[in-house]
Amino acid sequence: MYHSHRQETRLAMLMMIGITYFILSDSEGGRFLRALMGVLHEMVEEHTCYAWAPVYLVQLYRELWGYRRM
Secondary structure, three states, rough: OOHHHHHHHHHHHHHHHHHHHHHHHHHOOOOOHHHHHHHHHHHHHHOOOHHHHHHHHHHHHHHHHHHOOO
């Protein structure tokens, strides 16, 4: 699955806006940031391309949902 550079840039910008929003709205002592760093570390370890980003975002959401319910 090939994305143009412009699409990748737009995706990256949207992700950064969403990430920034979650960090600013996080009242649980940086749990979001720790979960995010874990997911990003996995993506780097697996040499993941942009096509797999939604899979990792779903995983991140599940981790965060678990934190919210605790």
